[in-house]
Amino acid sequence: MAGGQEWRTPPLWGIGLTQKVNGHTNFLHDGRARNLLEAVMWHGGEAQAARDKVNSMPKADRDALVAFLESL
Numbered sequence: 041m042a043g044g045q046e047w048r049t050p051p052l053w054g055i056g057l058t059q060k061v062n063g064h065t066n067f068l069h070d071g072r073a074r075n076l077l078e079a080v081m082w083h084g085g086e087a088q089a090a091r092d093k094v095n096s097m098p099k100a101d102r103d104a105l106v107a108f109l110e111s112l
């Protein structure tokens with residue numbers, strides 16, 4: 041059972057269609073991220089290392105990551 045400190049990792053498939061289907065690009069359970077990169081930057085806990093990697097990537101790689109997410 042998931043305790044109060046645990047999170048279900050949401051599937052990312054279809055996330056690139058959010059604007060088209062939902063008319064917005066807010067992410068995370070409470071919609072506080074205004075775009076995909078912000079959603080990644082809000083990661084913490086077990087996902088902190090992934091967040092830090094994205095943060096220290098060259099911009100071209102970050103852009104490629106966002107393009108990938110938008111292709112899903």
Ligand code: HEM
Pocket residue numbers: 047048049050052055066067068069070076079080083086087090091094109
């Ligand atoms: C660079 C790698 C990663 C990318 C690009 C990524 C991307 C995303 C995105 C775009 C969302 C928002 C989904 C939505 O609102 O529908 C999300 C949410 C989430 N991700 Fe990741 N993620 C990464 C790594 C991780 C890792 C390593 C973990 C866990 C160890 C994780 C756990 C979660 C959880 C629990 C949420 C939901 C948080 C909430 O709703 O507030 N992610 N991720």
